[in-house]
Amino acid sequence: MRPSASRRRGLVLALIGGLLPSAACSLVPGAGEGGERAPAEQRDGKGRAAPTEGVMCAEHGVLEALCTRCNPRLAAVFQARGDWCAEHALPESICPICHPERGGKPVVDVAQDGAPADGTKVRLKDAATVVAAGIETVKAELREGAGGVSTTAHLDYDATRLAHLNARSPGVVRALAADVGSRVAAGDPLVVIDSPEVGADRARLETARARVAIAEQNFQRQLALAPDGIASQKSVLAARQELDDAKGARAALAASLSVLGTPGRGAGGYTLTAPIAGVVTQRNATIGRLVSAEQILYEIVDTSAMWAELDVPEIDLPLVAAGQRVQLTLDGLPGRTFSGAITYVAPWLDPHTRTARARVPLENPDGLLRANMYGEARITAEARQAVLVPRMAIQRAKDVRLAFVRLSAHEFETRRVEIGISDGQRVEVKRGLRAGEEVVTQGSFLLKTETLKGSIGAGCCEAD
Missing domain, CATH: 2.40.50.100 (RNA polymerase II/Efflux pump adaptor protein, barrel-sandwich hybrid domain)
Known part of the structure; x- marks a missing residue:
């Protein structure tokens, strides 16, 4: 009998045991036909490609983190569960030929918000399975003096230097x-x-x-x-x-x-x-x-100066004010950093994005800055302590962000987390994790699939 929703926090999702691929499928987001290397934020510390949320294996039509053709070591996991299509050498539950309506993805139907309950536990068969699956962890780091707001930015002409x-x-x-x-x-x-x-x-x-x-x-x-x-x-x-x-x-x-x-x-x-x-x-x-x-x-247009327009999320507006310094990096100018100060914060929010516009004038004597360039801006704010984890440790189920904490040699706990600023490789966790806890990095995607009711191999049982 499936337990009620009120008991989900105490559930353990027992894995028969599996192997996580040491490398993702050859094609990654942004890669060309030749399979370019995944960007740094999508690789672990050993240079291996990490499964990315929602990325499909272009060759076989299933999620790349669950593709048994590109990662043959996973086949034994699904065969042991009885979830196997021998004809097409793929898990039966996501076989795009046998079940084209599923689009090569696990069935996701867990709760009203589509994500596992906070505290849901995932237990692998034994510690040896954890090693064989390639699951790795790092400790959540407490950094002193962290502060600021990171947001998207785009460049526009300085309206005071524009003539029609x-x-x-x-x-x-x-x-x-x-x-x-x-x-x-x-x-x-x-x-x-x-x-x-x-x-x-x-x-x-x-x-x-x-x-x-x-x-x-x-x-x-x-x-x-x-x-x-x-x-x-x-x-x-x-x-x-x-x-x-x-x-x-x-x-x-x-x-x-x-x-x-x-x-x-x-x-x-x-x-x-x-x-x-x-x-x-x-x-x-x-x-x-x-x-x-x-x-x-x-x-x-006088292009000797430009404006950087920042989209500041509503939740971060209390940390942003005119006069604060901003460091700006642009997608089209890698390795370059531009700095300026906020001169204006809009008194209204965009009703669709729930962001407010902030303006940063930038000098452009060499003409490198061009209108409609996009990038990332970091706004300096009051220094504070922050818990940081690698970006690949955070998974997403519908609109909920998840992390997995190691409880023992082969048991892990699901945490619903709220994230904050990012420095590119690491992301701040505002709620849901404590400094020093061991968080899963490599293998977190596979653990997430095991917490989704109706997903591959997921089965609910009472915690011992």
């Missing part, structure tokens, strides 16, 4: 002076546009200037005749008002035309110039094209 240039008045593009990739200085010409509206405004401006000249002459005449009584005070005031109106109309037209840039060829031509120094990254104008005032014709 649009047509000042509708017209036709007559000439282009810069293309994508051109380096321009502030004031350099970019595009010449002919606009009927501009031509009409310039004609009106000339009329307004003439009106001002005539009004000025009339006002001076009325002012000179007034002392002799030839011109009344009323006519002087009327002449003064006409002069002021003429000057106002002239100023309005001149101001309207001043935003166009420098005059171009023809009565209606005008030339748009670069508002800042930088690199042309977009050009949406072509000769002969009719453009409107709403259309962006050029984008210019």
